[in-house]
Amino acid sequence: MxxxxxxxxxxxxxxxxxxxxxxxxxxxxxxxxxxxxxxxxxxxxxxxxxxxxxxxxxxxxxxxxxxxxxxxxxxxxRLPQYRAALQTLWDRGLLYPCQCNRRDILAAVSAPQEGAEPAYGPDGLIYPGTCRALPRPGEIPEQALRLNLAKAIEALGPAPLRFEETGEHPAQHEIALATLPDTLGDIVLARRDMGTSYHLSVVLDDATQGITEVTRGADLFEATQIHVLLQRLLNLPTPRYHHHRLIxxxxxxxxxxxxxxxxxxxxxxxxxxxxxxxxxxxx
Structure with missing residues (x-):
């Protein structure tokens, strides 16, 4: 290739x-x-x-x-392409609308829980699932959409996420799906004011352009698990990743x-x- x-x-x-x-x-x-x-x-x-x-x-x-x-x-x-991917995930029951803003999320995760510190992932504060159990409308609403990670993991089966890193520390990475709720949470795949998100767009764009190796900064290494997860869910190829040092x-x-x-x-x-x-x- x-x-x-x-x-x-x-x-x-x-x-x-x-x-x-x-x-x-x-x-x-x-x-x-x-x-x-x-x-x-x-x-x-x-x-x-x-x-x-x-x-x-x-x-x-x-x-x-x-x-x-x-x-x-x-x-x-490319907004129509992003919308089509969201529709696919919505039809599979893997998305839900979220009306929480950052202040709501911070308040929820900062509530006293035996002194535990709020958990952060590659997409910021790990969402506590406030809107997950709310009734889901029949059609995609014009608001933020989150991935229901538990349902996504169930849909994918037991095989771990895999990707090859070719940067300063080359390795074959495997990530157990069972660890993702603690490290990712229900990530946003469409923001209210964009109709998409960085994570969804970058995965679809890399696939459309036939990218075989993603070259980007080491600050995005932790986000790779999100991208490989979405590639699996959308049946897209996983490129190699070359994360380089930061200036x-x-x-x-x-x-x-x-x-x-x-x-x-x-x-x-x-x-x-x-x-x-x-x-x-x-x-």
Missing amino acids: PYVTRFAPSPTGPLHLGHAYSALLAFDRAQAAGGQFLLRIEDIDQSRARPAWEAQIYEDLHWLGLSWPTPVMRQSD RDDQGKRLAKRDDARAIATYRAEGASPQDIRQMVGL
Whole structure:
């Protein structure tokens, strides 16, 4: 199978050195394998996405020497595909509507329970199941939708989740389904203001683009169990995963889009070259 990887930024701010490292690493791995590097624009959060930031992404990446096939996949063009997947899961009884906001969830998980601390998973606070037992309407409502994890595990059978990690610590991972309620909870698969979620969209997009290896930061490693779970539920292939180190500031903090001083465009304006950027990120 030909090698295919991708870089999938969100157009919500300037690309920084961390983005440069991830994009360059993915591009280099594709080149070394004689494969393909794809660009995808993850713009499901339309409240924050801006055309100017998307244009800046193309400009910065071209300046770094990267190229990719066009047209570029944009998540905002794929809402019908996400809706179809949600409908499939809904028809199987694996989703339920949730009306809780973050304050409700925090209040529920912070209630005194023998001094136990609230549990966190890769999607934040583990949901306590407040809305799980409420009556389910006949059709998908226009509100947040959660995966009923207990029913999903029952539907999948006993086989563990499996995926191959090719990053700094290569391994064949197996995750027992019985552990997921404690580590994931009932994750959100559609947010009220988006009609989808990062986890659902990224799984469907990777499958549609034929991604054979996902190249992304180590901060997303724990989310991989969510993605492999959804791949199993939706009968999609599981790619390999290459989680790379994160680029940090002088205090050891991971870079964020608010770190404009480390934006690629800032270095360009100060006269840096693409090779300078490679050296800064250790390539």
